[in-house]
Amino acid sequence: MNEQPPKWALWFLEKTCADSFLDELEGDLLELFDRDVAEFGLPKARRKFIWNTFFSLRWYRLPGFKHLQTMTMYNHHLKVAIRHAAKYKSATTVQFLGLLLGIAAAFYIGLFLKSELAFDQMHTQSDSLYRVLRYDPTSGTRGQATSSLHGATLKEEFPFISVCRFGNDPVKIGEVKPILVEDFFWADSTFFELFTFKFIHGDPATCLDKVNSLVITRSKSLQLFNTENALGKTIKVKVYDGNQEFIMVVNGIVEDPPKNSHIQFSGLGAMANAENLYGNLLTQWGFSWLRTYIQVPDNRIAEIEAGIPTLLKKRLGDDFPAQFGMAFQPFNKVYLYSQDIAKSSFAGSIKNLTIFAAIGILILLISLMNYVNLATARAVTRTKEIGVRKVLGSQKGSIISQFMAESILFMVVSGLGAIALVSFFLPQLNSLVSLDLSLGLLTWSDWAMIVLALISLGFMVGILPALAMAKLPSLSDNNSTIQFKVTQWSLTRKLFVGVQYAVTLVLLVATLVIYNQYEYLKNFDKGFDSSQLLHLAVDDRDVQDKLNLLKEKISQIPNVLAVTATGEDLPSALNNTWDLNWNGSNLKQPIPIDIIGVDQDYFNLLAIDLKAGRNFTNDYIVDSARSVILNEKAFSLINKSDMLGQQVTIAGRARTIIGVAEDHHHTTLHAQVAPTAYFIFPSGARVSPDNLFIKLKTDNIPNLLSEVEEIWQTFSPDPLVYNFVDEAFAAAYATERKFSVLIGAFTFLAIIISIIGLFGLINFVAQLKLKEISIRRILGATQFSLLHLLGKDFLKVFLVALLIALPTAYYFANDWLTNYAYHIELNGTLLLLATFVCIGISILVIFYQLLRTTRRNPSEVLASE
């Protein structure tokens, strides 16, 4: 008999089946196994045996329950637990709800963390991938825009690496009705060697290695060709910026990149095309337009990093600028650790993640403490039960195990309830904070971990109440001393209530600070008038050439007050930075200055005052590119009073300062107003106007929009792209909004849990002091003095919690606010408000409980004894 079932399965069987049933079960399964070997062969028989083993798990023959008496005892404990829970319904509900909410919050936050950490994990090589960054060692700034030479040089110096570069270039694809594809990239043929995207058709290795090769996503393929398989078809691709056309061949179709990838594209073209397109791409270090990624085998990244200074010296000469450097960011850190990198369109934040993790743990903690508090308080209702048990001979150990089992049961039930709750409300929660979470994120091992965590948490929270119960004396002792002992404020209980208060206070302060900061950002005076301001994006070069005509036409619409053309949207990241210098300056390096192309209507329309000098004149020839208006910030840098009318050097050319404009914000308030220079440029330059701002005075916006659209259509076949500046600024603070909503929601939860806990605890204190309260009332105690009686212990604990929580909250809030160049000042009002909310709620809860107690006639209470 050579064929044997797996040894471990047999072992498992013997461990999970009581001896008295083992002969029958194992014998039968082995007999079946032999039969299966004969019928299906060994592998299938073994599989069937494993299957059978697992599905032979039966409650009645688990070895732990082989003594029927123990089994009966567990049954009995369960029954008592359920009956007790049912008898004290409100207390049970309170205990259950607290745990449920706490676990639900922690579970949801866990889900969120899981999804954030799963970002960019789809690439099989992600551990050996690095992003090449431009790095300025003098200031520490990093940027993802690199030149073609960065990648090429690295490959030459370190032949063992693979390099992939790709650069964004919006294109129009199609013959008759071309589609604008913004996320189109010219990419090296190594793209699919480094990154793992799911290929549908074509060969990943060769799909980009010839001129005019094109790879598109499945959805673009459907949109352009009406089929999923457009392999080998040719199509016209028109480069948006360069007014060039290619006839390209579809060499590959890939699945759309998953949402949680920081590399997003819907079309890729061969890098060879870009090399033809941009003559100096291959030769200039300054042409920083590409993103560069490298794949480094065998962990040799340290070797590369060490070789960078020599490499730069070799390539750029001995006296290369000190600002020039390279850094390598591990691919897995790109999403969470790139806050400082400009134009990282996808940016999670490890800081926020840490905050949420902390909140999750804190909320879970207070709900667990809540449970422990309530469970120990409930010991008083079970003095008789335990007394009888002890008289009949129960040992401490069996009482402890009884209550441990109860806690674990409680924990598992509320844990499952919490998971059900979260999964039920997941769609609503997702839309509230615009996230895309699902339970599908969790693997089997995660679920196993959750169950394990619930059980071990049950152990942890069970131990204190269980010990408290086990300490209760047997029935023969005096009952009143027991009650006294249980109701006394033990140190643990004080500690737990204090921690609850402290956590609630900190969260409350956090919510108030974040909310106030968000409101502050939204309502901040941007320095210009953004009301009723419509923005049109003019991306088409042809239309840009006719921008003045378009502007003229639109300004003729009734209800349009004024129109201006500029090179930057509002808000804008201000992408064009030139050098500023002037005669007599003692600068070693020129100052970087932001450049904005405008027209003569710009300042009037946005209600920006000119502090000195004059506006641009209508006559283009006079002012074009030679005259400059500086903002106050830039003007003050020069720090000379008579500079108006004088010349400064911007980007190597002399320009005359004709005016000084009031400072105003172009970007969101994360950054301060930067030195800015305004020019008039003819169309065709990088900084030429490609936006229209339209000042309206109307209530009938749709009507006006349709009039604008009518005019637009006579200029361009593209759809009209517009937005309101107000809304765009508000949308720029979406992260703050999301953050404040989330923190607010969790604070609310924490408060609810704390209220629940307080409610339950006061309930017991009031019940135990029922007689005392009744006697006091007969003797003429006022409601206030009774309030004092019930609440004074809580007050003491609250004061201690206050002393700890407020400085902590102050410290963290201040730390968070320094992220913003413009932020609210933290003052006592917010802290005071949080304190009052906490104490107000506590007093309300205590007062409510008191009213309930004093509704009963004191004589009735006393007569019952």
Added chain:
Amino acid sequence: MAITDNINYICLAITDNIMKGTNLGEFEELILLAVGILNGEAYGITVMDEIATHTNRKASVSTIHATLNRLEKKGFIESFKGPASPVRGGRSKRLYRINLAGEQTLRRVREQREKLWNLMPKTSFGYE
């Protein structure tokens, strides 16, 4: 431990019997019949095969075991240890045999069914 648990056990054992009753479920009835048919040769696998051949129902050995266990608790069958055999890894069989209570219950169930069948009017669905 000792005294309380014994008291608990006794109380619960009594309630257990009252609560479970001696009703025969539909599957239990089939298994009980199979045990009767097999006449002393009934154990997990033979019962499973018997059920499979005659009723086309696939039940796992463990389901059969659980039902046999229940039937024994209800007092319809008795089990005894069979001979060990090398085919079963040296494990002996637990064989089941129907007892008087079991047979009586089966007959009672059948009588009840027949009584009800006799009351059934002739319908056009029938083939008789």
